[in-house]
Amino acid sequence: MVGLRIFVYIVVALMLLPVLITFPVALTSIARISFPPIGLSGRWFLAIFSDDVLLASILRSFWLAVAAAIVAVIVALPCAFVIQRGKFRGRAFLETLITGPRMIPQIVFALALLAYFETIGLAETFVGLVIAHLVITIPFAFRTLLVSVATMDKRLESSSDVLGATPVQTFLFVMVPQLKTGLIAAFIFTFILSFNNVTLALFLSGFGQRTLPVEMFQRMNVGGMTPVIPAISFVLALVGVVLFIVLDRTVGVYRFLAGRD
Amino acid sequence: MTDVVGRIEFAIRRRPIFAAALLLLPVLAMLAIFFAAPLAQLFDLSLLSQQPSVANPRPPHSLDNYLKIFSDPFYLQITANSLLIGFSTTIATLAISYPVAYYITKISGWERTLISVACLLPIFVNVIVSILGWYILLLPYGVIQQILYSLGLVTGSLQLLRTMPALVAVLTYEHIPFAVLILVSSLQAIPQDKINAARLLGAGVPRIVFTMILPLTMPGLVASAILVFALSASSYLTPVLIGAQRIKVLPLQIFSYGTELLNWPLAAALAFAMLILVVAITYGFASVMNRVSRRGQWEMV
Numbered sequence: 391m392v393g394l395r396i397f398v399y400i401v402v403a404l405m406l407l408p409v410l411i412t413f414p415v416a417l418t419s420i421a422r423i424s425f426p427p428i429g430l431s432g433r434w435f436l437a438i439f440s441d442d443v444l445l446a447s448i449l450r451s452f453w454l455a456v457a458a459a460i461v462a463v464i465v466a467l468p469c470a471f472v473i474q475r476g477k478f479r480g481r482a483f484l485e486t487l488i489t490g491p492r493m494i495p496q497i498v499f500a501l502a503l504l505a506y507f508e509t510i511g512l513a514e515t516f517v518g519l520v521i522a523h524l525v526i527t528i529p530f531a532f533r534t535l536l537v538s539v540a541t542m543d544k545r546l547e548s549s550s551d552v553l554g555a556t557p558v559q560t561f562l563f564v565m566v567p568q569l570k571t572g573l574i575a576a577f578i579f580t581f582i583l584s585f586n587n588v589t590l591a592l593f594l595s596g597f598g599q600r601t602l603p604v605e606m607f608q609r610m611n612v613g614g615m616t617p618v619i620p621a622i623s624f625v626l627a628l629v630g631v632v633l634f635i636v637l638d639r640t641v642g643v644y645r646f647l648a649g650r651d
Numbered sequence: 652m653t654d655v656v657g658r659i660e661f662a663i664r665r666r667p668i669f670a671a672a673l674l675l676l677p678v679l680a681m682l683a684i685f686f687a688a689p690l691a692q693l694f695d696l697s698l699l700s701q702q703p704s705v706a707n708p709r710p711p712h713s714l715d716n717y718l719k720i721f722s723d724p725f726y727l728q729i730t731a732n733s734l735l736i737g738f739s740t741t742i743a744t745l746a747i748s749y750p751v752a753y754y755i756t757k758i759s760g761w762e763r764t765l766i767s768v769a770c771l772l773p774i775f776v777n778v779i780v781s782i783l784g785w786y787i788l789l790l791p792y793g794v795i796q797q798i799l800y801s802l803g804l805v806t807g808s809l810q811l812l813r814t815m816p817a818l819v820a821v822l823t824y825e826h827i828p829f830a831v832l833i834l835v836s837s838l839q840a841i842p843q844d845k846i847n848a849a850r851l852l853g854a855g856v857p858r859i860v861f862t863m864i865l866p867l868t869m870p871g872l873v874a875s876a877i878l879v880f881a882l883s884a885s886s887y888l889t890p891v892l893i894g895a896q897r898i899k900v901l902p903l904q905i906f907s908y909g910t911e912l913l914n915w916p917l918a919a920a921l922a923f924a925m926l927i928l929v930v931a932i933t934y935g936f937a938s939v940m941n942r943v944s945r946r947g948q949w950e951m952v
Binding site: 398493503589 | 668670671674675677678679681682685686688689690692693696747750751753754764765766767768769770771772773774775776777778779780781782783784785786787788790793794797824827832835836839881882885887888891902905906909910915918919922923925926929
């Protein structure tokens, strides 16, 4: 057990190292990436706020993720109910169908959408990007909500029905409160997936319409990246960790992420 | 108005399938229009002998692209690279994730949160961020080289970026969370009383691990192997940024034909070749393992 513990903590250190290393690198005062940092300043963290292209891409990514997460949760909830509660043949098949987009490599789907959007006139549009993100995030929202619907107490709905509540009242005042944590988890999870997606946006975002990860990718790939990229990376990592801890402490990450396999 | 609602309610109560169809409609329609249709169109594209143009909007269909991919040594080499990367990443990921997942099931409270945060970090933090971190670590005269120098392990210059081991290491890093998630839920499902019974009857730790825990978690291991293989063999970003186009893999060629050289038919054919290959390998692996593990369970009873 001691050996296992040492192994696990080495893995933990290695998992944290690449993310944490962005912090000292961003603290440098010169304009290139170096470790140990040369000089010490917070100028690259402040540079985020004066980099208009970067700020625009942050906003674009934010709204994209919000739109995708809201729609994904709204359309996935009824599906979760039908699959969890329904008693009809072909339920397992429908479940596989809804979670199907997870099985396709994103690069294949991205290429398919690139050609398809060109045909139907959605190429390089924000709407096209939202749709693309919806297709790949709905399976995750669906599975998260499936877990949550499964844990609901059906007797409460019957009681509400018997006591004369309308279906809408039952839904709003009996079912939604029970689903609250699941809905929040599904929203945060789809938001993160959409905000972090690179491959789809790389193919589909138009010229001058880059999302944040694509902007970061381009600056890294083309070269000549300044320490503003490690700075924004560290900020993103912090936000990610905070969201994770909130999610884990409120609803339990394993229960929701692993689904019911 | 209430009459209409009443009628709908009545219809739903009598034929629940009607309600189910209505509730599923948005998602199913969306999947048909924006998932199935694009893939069907892509398949059609993959059969065209050349890129559609204004002068030639409907080039004839043929299997030329596929024949080209499966006969040209250039593409075979790229395919071999992709598969090798997929296999190596899968083995490394499982070897690391299994003990970690086992440890996670044995602890609770803040230690569990800490280890979970670390091991699931790549899901919550943008993949570009972790690739950037590795890039900084692996740079010539970067952190890893400085450590190796100070330990006296290497002398002279050392090429870490753009090598196969570095690529596999970063891909392993990215896919550990997926394996850990599946393995934790699989390990948690092991009935603890059976383990206790085995221990009481005098079974040692190795025996418990190899005859009970491993066979019982085989479905989880197979599921995570399939997921990690499918994801890593088709990964695009890490080969671009860490392999720096030096190690050619299928997704790099797909991107290059799809967006830079604008040869969609060839890009589409490569995409489908990759898809079919990955599906065939994972399906074959799953059915073989299914048979093997069922025999394992038989032995346990």
